Amino acid sequence: MRKPKIQNMEEFAEFSGFSRPTISKYFNDPQSVRSRTRDKIEESLAKCDYRPNIFAINQNRKLTKNVGIVVPYLADPFFAEMARRIETLVIAAGFQPILLSSHGDPALEIDNLASLRSIKPAGVLIAPLGRTSDRAAIEAFCADVPTVSFDANIEVTGEAFVGHNNAQAIEVMLEYLVRSGEPPVFFEMRNPPNPNANKRRNAYIETMELMGHTPHVIQAEGEGWSLEEIGFREGRKALVDKAFATGTIFCSNDRLAIGFLAAAYELGLRVGLSEDCALRVAGHDNHPFSSFTCPTLTTVSHDYEAITARSVKMLLELINKDERSGTGTTILFDGKLIMRASA
Amino acid sequence: MRKPKIQNMEEFAEFSGFSRPTISKYFNDPQSVRSRTRDKIEESLAKCDYRPNIFAINQNRKLTKNVGIVVPYLADPFFAEMARRIETLVIAAGFQPILLSSHGDPALEIDNLASLRSIKPAGVLIAPLGRTSDRAAIEAFCADVPTVSFDANIEVTGEAFVGHNNAQAIEVMLEYLVRSGEPPVFFEMRNPPNPNANKRRNAYIETMELMGHTPHVIQAEGEGWSLEEIGFREGRKALVDKAFATGTIFCSNDRLAIGFLAAAYELGLRVGLSEDCALRVAGHDNHPFSSFTCPTLTTVSHDYEAITARSVKMLLELINKDERSGTGTTILFDGKLIMRASA
DNA sequence: CATTAAAATTTACGCGCGTAAACTTTAGTT
């Protein structure tokens, strides 16, 4: 009892008893045909599992149903989580997500955009690499394709940016750390791959001064996306050298903090709030693994849900409006303090 | 000084001074045209950054240059790492990777395959969900599209399976654990999402008996892919209940181990090799984060490089042969013991 | 029942490229 093999829309039209344009209309928008027609089409659809050829669909269409998603490094669980949520939302909106990772490589980032451009996407969501990105190329892309950037704003990307309120998040964490102990030292990379880092450092310095404390910044050497390794190696070095002005370390992100915690553990330094602890460590991002570090990591969470939801919503609006505002809207969502055992 | 806008191959042919079929030939295989022609085409290409329309390219081609990659859960760093390597290899081979995650959902897995089928991929690399997969649907897919499965073999997937030698890996770890201490208890999920788990349990039991020891298996309750959480919650419970027959715990995978280590830490149990440690903990997978746990995790590494390289190589061979062998080749790569601080 | 708007059909063209066949030019050999 094999289902009949339907090769194209012509054959399916015959099979279902409607004309091809009607079938075409149905696939473009099921609501655009009469409900009785819709039911009948779906009934025949169940009997032969035909699917329109994606290439042919998009060949002669003004607007495709493709939405590109470009992230800087998919092997980073933070971006994996963001991508997972965005993909789900895009599917729910009736579009087809196309997920591309730049693997930390600016050339691949541009290549990804070129690939996307050639499939005429309805829109694109991009979290740029940041510092190393080819700004001009990205800007050129945004001029042609409705684009919303998220997570990292490099000041040129698209009609809108939806991201995390680094300044507020840093402030919340600093207030907590100071209130419950002492002003922290800020631990970051000298050359962070992600532009959020600069915002965080500046917010740290500014807020510390506003609170009447002296800012201390320790900058780790190293390039690339092996953040845990850099946090471990450079954190260990700084600990051995007693480079930290206080016993409270505020890491620029959780991955750095995870490496740092490993270094502290290896050196036999207890981390936590209690009296017998030598260090307090806080991170930033609410990384998926931050609940399972030893001790569990006190951090600031991005509003994952709000950021992804709004990014997708804005892109859909942009797609529907079709005329570009050029306003460069920026939307930031506040972070939330996640108090755990490490600080 | 704007580059001229070339809309299609016709225009580019005129721009470069060659005929359209020659240009088409060049894009299909640059080596198929004379080197002088190639140089000239590439020269003009640099002057106008034209790209053939992907949809039109694949519209009327017998074999597309697309290679599908389907993983069960992309937010799992293990699969993110595998996907990253495979993507790079596929690009290097001149194909375009299309990465799809099933997000742990069998329905989405089938949907992903349906999406892939409709773009007529040259081949597909799939790591099936496993237990929850719709075997019949996957089998039907493999009958139509050259498919190589990796990581998890569900006995029906495609012409070839490239994976990790679980039996050997378990044996190596058991030998090490016994030699350097005592026979371990095996800690796993009762309903693991991934079929590798069953192979590992069986290998554990078999090898233990062969070595003359009594196997002890503790099975954690819980469903889904939140393995750290399950490892933490159920590991904690088992520790509190003193359910472990010995002080050496061999976790079925690193993510479970990461959760387990967090539980041990919270309970104040020192983990490691030294005399003052209450527990030894080993994992399996050489998860990207296993170097940064506290203590660092002793584990068995997959041969990531060999598995990904061979998977891609086999798929390319399958694509080129075009006639299907139907042999169902299985290739396993040995694991490597990674000795760290936890056991 | 007549009226009318909505829905479906028919017809026809086009998207950008792959590809095959027949022909012409080019480059490399004797």
Add this chain to the structure above:
DNA sequence: AACTAAAGTTTACGCGCGTAAATTTTAATG
């Protein structure tokens, strides 16, 4: 210079579908 295979050109058709325009059918209303 004559020959030959390789490379390039011309011509022509087709892929599977989107889409527009004109026409016919259907369903809803008074």
